[in-house]
Each structure stands twice: as structure tokens, then as C-alpha cells.
Amino acid sequence: MNAKHCATLSILETAVLFSQKQGRTENPIKQLVTTFLILFVVQYSVLLLHNIFIYPFYRSPLRHLPSPKDDTFFFGQTLKFINAEGPNDVVLSYMRQFPDAPLIRYLHMGGAEWVLVNSLEGCKEVLQTKCYALEKPEWFRRVVGELAGIGLVNSExxxxxxxxxxxxxxxxxxxxxxxxxxxxxxxxxxxxxxxxxxxxxxxxxxxxxxxxxxxxxxxxxxxxxxxxxxxxxxxxxxxxxxxxxxxxxxxxxxxxxxxxxxxxxxxxxxxxxxxxxxxxxxxxxxxxxxxxxxxxxxxxxxxxxxxxxxxxxxxxxxxxxxxxxxxxxxxxxxxxxxxxxxxxxxxxxxxxxxxxxxxxxxxxxxxxxxxxxxxxxxxxxxxxxxxxxxxxxxxxxxxxxxxxxxxxxxxxxxxxxxxxIYIPRTPPQDTVFCGTVIPAGTTLMINPAVMHYNPNIWGPDVGVFDPERHLEENSEKVPAQSRDPYAQMxxxxxxxxxxxxxxxxxxxxxxxxxxxxxxxxxxxxxxxxxxxxxxxxxxxxxxxxxxxxxxxxxxxxxxxxxxxxxxxxxxxxxxxxxxx
Ligand code: HEM
Structure with missing residues (x-):
């Protein structure tokens, strides 16, 4: 349920209420608008409170995924992202905190659930196996659409x-x-x-x-x-x-x-x-x-x-x-x-x-x-x-x-x-990824840096700039995972x-x-x-x-x-x- 659903419900409720007191109102337009607004504000506030305080912690199927616990009231992890020194710092800290988790959940403003894809198999499932079961999220289409129009990038x-x-x-x-x-x-x-x-x-x-x-x-x-x-x-x-x-x-x-x-x-x-x-x-x-x-x-x-x-x-x-x-x-x-x-x-x-x-x-x-x-x-x-x-x-x-x-x-x-920095997707219907049901509308986020800085993929010298690791003659010396097509995203x-x-x-x-x-x-x-x-x-x-x-x-x-x-x-x- 979102703001549009609340508005539709409020219109229906207003219509029902008014059909019952037809002819008994002095300024029907004013009353109609006031009733609609009151119903909408009350219902939308209840919905927001549910989304922020109840759904992510007690109802969401994603609540069992590993998640950072240091959320800020209402903003979740958003302020951390805004204040970070670099655009990848926060997601890299999640990768290091939960190195073996294929999916990591984190909350954004207003209880929005985002899921970080943290494994080679997960990236492959999102980008290849289930590519067309996913879309670009609405926020991405809007933000990128301002810069880059519709075209190929935003078509589905x-x-x-x-x-x-x-x-x-x-x-x-x-x-x-x-x-x-x-x-x-x-x-x-x-x-x-x-x-x-x-x-x-x-x-x-x-x-x-x-x-x-x-x-x-x-x-x-x-x-x-x-x-x-x-x-x-x-x-x-x-x-x-x-x-x-x-x-x-x-x-x-x-x-x-x-x-x-x-x-x-x-x-x-x-x-x-x-x-x-x-x-x-x-x-x-x-x-x-x-x-x-x-x-x-x-x-x-x-x-x-x-x-x-x-x-x-x-x-x-x-x-x-x-x-x-x-x-x-x-x-x-x-x-x-x-x-x-x-x-x-x-x-x-x-x-x-x-x-x-x-x-x-x-x-x-x-x-x-x-x-x-x-x-x-x-x-x-x-x-x-x-x-x-x-x-x-x-x-x-x-x-x-x-x-x-x-x-x-x-x-x-x-x-x-x-x-x-960002390769986001969202399922239009509830869909299973890495064995977890991802509810429709959740943002699944792939950050290439999360694969690129993962020592489980590249080895203990992952943090060193070394072109030698990509030379054909060294292919036997580097970890096998680093040669997976999804290791370099x-x-x-x-x-x-x-x-x-x-x-x-x-x-x-x-x-x-x-x-x-x-x-x-x-x-x-x-x-x-x-x-x-x-x-x-x-x-x-x-x-x-x-x-x-x-x-x-x-x-x-x-x-x-x-x-x-x-x-x-x-x-x-x-x-x-x-x-x-
Ligand atoms: C180092 C340079 C570049 C990087 C790192 C890069 C990265 C990317 C990434 C990560 C995507 C996939 C986004 C997604 O899956 O959501 C993408 C898509 C795309 N890129 Fe690039 N890109 C580069 C250069 C270019 C250039 C030079 C062009 C055009 C001349 C281009 C045109 C496109 C187009 C049209 C798409 C959309 C493909 C589709 O959705 O089918 N890119 N790029």
C-alpha cells in the first residue's frame, strides 16, 4: 500500500459517507474536500507509522537477513550514506561486517528496505538468470531519466x-x-x-x-x-x-x-x-x-x-x-x-x-x-x-x-x-533470490566495488593496485573466483x-x-x-x-x-x- 492507494481509499470512503447524507449539507464541495483530506492524512499517517516502526522489524520477510543495527530514527542508514567520505564506504563496511552473507538488508529513509547483493552467484542471478524478471526501480528511472532520458537504459x-x-x-x-x-x-x-x-x-x-x-x-x-x-x-x-x-x-x-x-x-x-x-x-x-x-x-x-x-x-x-x-x-x-x-x-x-x-x-x-x-x-x-x-x-x-x-x-x-557505483534492480512481483523471497518493489543493489574489494574473491592483496593479477600468464596464480565473469562488475x-x-x-x-x-x-x-x-x-x-x-x-x-x-x-x- 502506498500514497496512491491511500488516496483511492479516501475517495471511496468520502463517496460512501456523502451518499448517506445527500441533501443534508450546506457547502457540499468544501465538506467533500475536507472529509477527503482528513481521511487521507489519518490513513497515510497510519501507513507511514506501520512502514517505519512495524513492517521492517516484525513483518517483512527480509527481517531475518543480516542487517546493520546502527539505524538513525526515521532515516535508517541514509545519513551514513550522505555523510560518507566516499560513495562506496558504507556498502564496503557491510561487506566486511557480513563477508559470507549473499544478501544484506539495510534500511533507508521512511523504512525503505534495500538489499545489497554480496556474492558472485547473487550478481549472476540478478543480472543474468533472472534479468528480465527484474526492472530498474522507480526512483532510479526518475533520477537517471532526468539525466539520460528513457532510451535503452530505462526500457524494460x-x-x-x-x-x-x-x-x-x-x-x-x-x-x-x-x-x-x-x-x-x-x-x-x-x-x-x-x-x-x-x-x-x-x-x-x-x-x-x-x-x-x-x-x-x-x-x-x-x-x-x-x-x-x-x-x-x-x-x-x-x-x-x-x-x-x-x-x-x-x-x-x-x-x-x-x-x-x-x-x-x-x-x-x-x-x-x-x-x-x-x-x-x-x-x-x-x-x-x-x-x-x-x-x-x-x-x-x-x-x-x-x-x-x-x-x-x-x-x-x-x-x-x-x-x-x-x-x-x-x-x-x-x-x-x-x-x-x-x-x-x-x-x-x-x-x-x-x-x-x-x-x-x-x-x-x-x-x-x-x-x-x-x-x-x-x-x-x-x-x-x-x-x-x-x-x-x-x-x-x-x-x-x-x-x-x-x-x-x-x-x-x-x-x-x-x-x-550503482546497478539497482527491483522485482515487480515477489521473487526468490539466493533462496530468499524479495518482496515486490524492494531495491536490490549491486555495487561493483563490493565484488571488487572482496578478499574472498581476489585474495588477501585485494587492497593493492596490481595489474599483474589480470595477465594471462598469471591466471594460475590468482584465486579461481577472481576469474569468474562476475568478479569484475x-x-x-x-x-x-x-x-x-x-x-x-x-x-x-x-x-x-x-x-x-x-x-x-x-x-x-x-x-x-x-x-x-x-x-x-x-x-x-x-x-x-x-x-x-x-x-x-x-x-x-x-x-x-x-x-x-x-x-x-x-x-x-x-x-x-x-x-x-
Ligand atoms: C568506463 C566506461 C563505462 C562504464 C564503467 C560503464 C558502465 C556501465 C554499466 C555498469 C552499465 C549497466 C547498468 C545496469 O545494468 O543497470 C552500463 C550500461 C550502458 N552503457 Fe555503459 N559504461 C561505460 C561507458 C559507456 C559508453 C562509452 C557508452 C556509449 C558510447 C555506454 C553506453 C551504455 C548503454 C547504452 C547502457 C545501457 C545498456 C542496457 O541497458 O542494455 N557506456 N554501462
Whole structure:
């Protein structure tokens, strides 16, 4: 029972009461409204009291699951999540408290029950075996829908299967490999920007997270929209990139509103400037994308040959299509044609899903390189020995594939610093998971970090940054569980595995090759001017060896892993092997 059910019940009760005293009331409308409101408030209050104080402790089938006991009145564990230093800290503490429990229950605001999936089998059941018995929770659809529209990310069941099949074409390995020259060109632009800044001030540290965010936005603009967004240009880029910045990187008040909006839908009515700015930016982005769709449609189909419309083949030649053209040209006719809203949803998905995640992957790759200079030397050596000299400026997909140590390095970056924080699902009907009945509407939460930091899966050196564990030649030396496909959950798994996985892995390799061949990276200085930690601290947690993996870099409470005050790196021109 929820607020809607209470409202329906109150309407029925009001109707019954009034049918009994028809003709005996002086101001029937006023009385009708007052009766309804009183009934609704009383019933809804009883329901809330039941949900907060009775259901989770005495009635819920989940009450027997292991649960943290230090709840705060009404808020449950929510304040802990809001106040935590990093977005994974709280769930990691549950994993350590209940290492052998496949499911862990925790309470959020108003008695909402969430269940953390804490085993490889559980992840497989949720993401693969029972994938289509689950949906994205209503709060996730609402919050992510504001950023990323409906599209593939928020579609369910048969609609998801159909759209996924259609999008698999343009996102196939063959097509994505054709995009490597775009990645290389943008990586070169980024390196040129860094070079300019070094020329201006050789010893200054550069905030690299924002620069990488501009790079990935430009890449996705070219590959999805076929448009140069110009985010990397020092002038600040296009209107589109400014608006995207307002949506994805709001001020602190905007971040707080986003956090509250998960539990209470306040976005549509809260009259604060930070909220209005966010809403306006999402409206403007949608307008710009709609214009883009209409312009491209008329550019492709606009020509007339007598009575017949002709197609402008400049856009449609195989191999030269961006995603927008693909959707308009190949998917706007026939049985399964896509409407403007469908196309808008997919574009918004790609812009949001393919932007902050890849940025996070590369930002934390640079943190790891800054903390472990020996890895820079090793990677530079691999690039110099495996990529022919004449291709170093524009490596092909095959050149990038030949970098096996780079691949192991990236896998370790994506294990230790997994960019995606939340993979939530909910059963629309009561459903059994890991032998427990999960009531309809409960949020089942997979946090990739919970698998990535589990010593039962990765061994006692789980807290150490070590690319060696991913090398094929070491596969017999690492724990067998770490080779399970669900041990590394960076891109999720099953039928809804990230559609852009191949894209992101090539994009990140292209940018890292460019940066490593042109620069050496050193510790920077944070905004206060003090030296950042250097990652040399080692400590212990029981038998588990733990390295200071974040080295003082504070994290944002955001849907993707992001440094709160940016990542400061000092770049020097590389003189050694592989340098240009
Ligand atoms: C390092 C970079 C990336 C990471 C860590 C990442 C992570 C993820 C994760 C965890 C999911 C699954 C969410 C779920 O199951 O609920 C996902 C889905 C998705 N990702 Fe990515 N992603 C990355 C890059 C990209 C890129 C570059 C694109 C597009 C060019 C992209 C497009 C998508 C789409 C469309 C989906 C929805 C798939 C579906 O529901 O069928 N991602 N991503």
C-alpha cells in the first residue's frame, strides 16, 4: 500500500459517507474536500507509522537477513550514506561486517528496505538468470531519466530486447573499431591543450578530470551526433557542453537536491535556483538535441527528385555514419520505426552513459600512474616496442589490442576505481533470490566495488593496485573466483551489460597512449597548495593488505566515481622511450 492507494481509499470512503447524507449539507464541495483530506492524512499517517516502526522489524520477510543495527530514527542508514567520505564506504563496511552473507538488508529513509547483493552467484542471478524478471526501480528511472532520458537504459522487457538488438548493429565491435581515428584526434587535441598549459606555466599542476570530461564529451558528440561540440577548446566550447556541465557537475546545493530527490521526488516543484538551473539545463539540452534530429532528418531526406524524395548519400554511406544518422536512416522506416522521442532517448543515453564513466576511468588511471611512476615506464616501454613508430601518432585498433600490459593496467584501474557505483534492480512481483523471497518493489543493489574489494574473491592483496593479477600468464596464480565473469562488475553483466564497453576500452587506451608518449606525470598540488599523499602508505585490515589507493583525493557523492576537487597532475614532456 502506498500514497496512491491511500488516496483511492479516501475517495471511496468520502463517496460512501456523502451518499448517506445527500441533501443534508450546506457547502457540499468544501465538506467533500475536507472529509477527503482528513481521511487521507489519518490513513497515510497510519501507513507511514506501520512502514517505519512495524513492517521492517516484525513483518517483512527480509527481517531475518543480516542487517546493520546502527539505524538513525526515521532515516535508517541514509545519513551514513550522505555523510560518507566516499560513495562506496558504507556498502564496503557491510561487506566486511557480513563477508559470507549473499544478501544484506539495510534500511533507508521512511523504512525503505534495500538489499545489497554480496556474492558472485547473487550478481549472476540478478543480472543474468533472472534479468528480465527484474526492472530498474522507480526512483532510479526518475533520477537517471532526468539525466539520460528513457532510451535503452530505462526500457524494460521486450522493449529492451528489441531496442538492444537494433543498437547492437552500430555498436558492434567492427563498427566501434572504425571510430579509433576519432578517439586519436581528440586525444591529440587534449595533449595539445596540456602542452599549451605547460608552455604557459611549466611547474603548475593541471586539473585533469575536467579536461578529460571535455575530451569524452567531444568524442561522444562526434560519434553519436556527428557534431563538433568544441568542449576541449579553451574558449569553453559550445552551448551544449556548457549545459551538460550544469547537469553533470552541479554546485553543492544542486548535489544535495539530487541526493534528496532519490527518496522524495522534489525536482519538479522545488523553487530553489540550483534546482531551476538544473531543470532548465535538461530542457535546453533536449531542445538542442531535437533540433539536431530534425536538421539531420531534413538533410538526409530533404532532396526532391520530381515527386520522389532523395537521400543525401554523404550521410548514409556505410562506414561514415554516426549514431544519429544510423537511427534516422535505418530505423525511421518500416515496421519497427523509431519516433523522434525514441531517438532523443537513445542520444541522451549515449551522451550521459558514455561521458562521466569513461572520464572516471581515465582520471583514476592517471591517479594510478601518478602514484606508481614505475607503471608509466613499463607502459611507455610496451607502447614503444609494440606500436610501429610511424603509427604512434595514430594507432589502429589492432595496435591498441597488442598492448596486453596496458589492458591489464586498465582492468586493474576499473577494478579498484570502478566508475559506475550503482546497478539497482527491483522485482515487480515477489521473487526468490539466493533462496530468499524479495518482496515486490524492494531495491536490490549491486555495487561493483563490493565484488571488487572482496578478499574472498581476489585474495588477501585485494587492497593493492596490481595489474599483474589480470595477465594471462598469471591466471594460475590468482584465486579461481577472481576469474569468474562476475568478479569484475565494472560494466555490469548479462543481457544488460554496458553497450559501450568496447567503445570505452578503445577510447581509454587511445587517450592513455597519447598522454604516456607525450608526458611524464607527477604528483600535483591540491587547491590548498599542500602536497597530496603519495600512496606509499600500507596498512592492514586483519589478513588483508591495504594500500592508500586514493592518496588523499576526496570523492564526490555522485552516480559515477569522481574526485570532489578534481585531480591535479603535473605534466612534463616525456624524454624517454616512446616520447614524441
Ligand atoms: C568506463 C566506461 C563505462 C562504464 C564503467 C560503464 C558502465 C556501465 C554499466 C555498469 C552499465 C549497466 C547498468 C545496469 O545494468 O543497470 C552500463 C550500461 C550502458 N552503457 Fe555503459 N559504461 C561505460 C561507458 C559507456 C559508453 C562509452 C557508452 C556509449 C558510447 C555506454 C553506453 C551504455 C548503454 C547504452 C547502457 C545501457 C545498456 C542496457 O541497458 O542494455 N557506456 N554501462
Amino acid at each position: 522487457g521486450d522493449a529492451h530486447k528489441r531496442q538492444r538488438k537494433l543498437l547492437n548493429g552500430p555498436m558492434s565491435t567492427t563498427n566501434v573499431r572504425k571510430l579509433v581515428p576519432v578517439f586519436n584526434a581528440k586525444a591529440r587535441e587534449l595533449a595539445d591543450q596540456i602542452e599549451l598549459q605547460i608552455n604557459r606555466s611549466p611547474d603548475a599542476a593541471i586539473e585533469i578530470d575536467q579536461n578529460l570530461a571535455h575530451t569524452t564529451l567531444d568524442i561522444i558528440g562526434t560519434t553519436a551526433l556527428g557534431v563538433e561540440l568544441g568542449a576541449l577548446q579553451s574558449s569553453g566550447g559550445s552551448k551544449f557542453s556548457t549545459l551538460y556541465g550544469q547537469i553533470l557537475d552541479p554546485p553543492p546545493m544542486g548535489q544535495l537536491i539530487s541526493a534528496i530527490n532519490i527518496f522524495v521526488p522534489i525536482r519538479s516543484w522545488l523553487p530553489l535556483k540550483a534546482n531551476r538551473d538544473f531543470v532548465n539545463a535538461t530542457v535546453e539540452v533536449r531542445k538542442l538535441l531535437r533540433n539536431q534530429i530534425r536538421e539531420r532528418r531534413s538533410a538526409i531526406f530533404g532532396g526532391q527528385d520530381g515527386d520522389k524524395k532523395t537521400v543525401d548519400t554523404r550521410y548514409t554511406e556505410a562506414g561514415s555514419r554516426d549514431l544519429l544518422t544510423f537511427m534516422i536512416y535505418e530505423r525511421s522506416e518500416g515496421e519497427n520505426k523509431w519516433s523522434e522521442d525514441d531517438i532523443l532517448g537513445h542520444l541522451l543515453n549515449f551522451m550521459a552513459a558514455g561521458h562521466e564513466t569513461s572520464t572516471g576511468g581515465m582520471t583514476f588511471a592517471l591517479l594510478a600512474l601518478r602514484l606508481h611512476p614505475s607503471l608509466q615506464t613499463r607502459l611507455r616501454h610496451e607502447i614503444a616496442t609494440k606500436i610501429p613508430h610511424e603509427r604512434i601518432h595514430n594507432p589502429s585498433a589492432a595496435n591498441l589490442d597488442s598492448l596486453t600490459y596496458m589492458m591489464a593496467f586498465l582492468k586493474e584501474v576499473l577494478r579498484v576505481y570502478s566508475p559506475a 565494472t560494466f555490469s553483466g548479462g543481457p544488460r551489460v554496458c553497450l559501450g564497453k568496447g567503445f570505452a576500452m578503445l577510447e581509454m587506451r587511445s587517450v592513455l597512449v597519447r598522454l604516456l608518449t607525450r608526458f611524464e606525470m607527477e604528483r600535483g598540488w591540491d587547491e590548498q597548495g599542500s602536497r597530496l599523499g603519495d600512496g606509499e602508505k600500507f596498512g592492514g585490515r586483519g589478513d588483508v593488505v591495504v594500500e592508500d589507493l586514493f592518496a588523499g583525493v576526496k570523492l564526490k557523492n555522485f552516480v559515477a566515481l569522481k574526485p570532489r576537487e578534481g585531480l591535479w597532475v603535473r605534466f612534463r614532456r616525456a624524454e624517454s622511450e616512446g616520447g614524441e
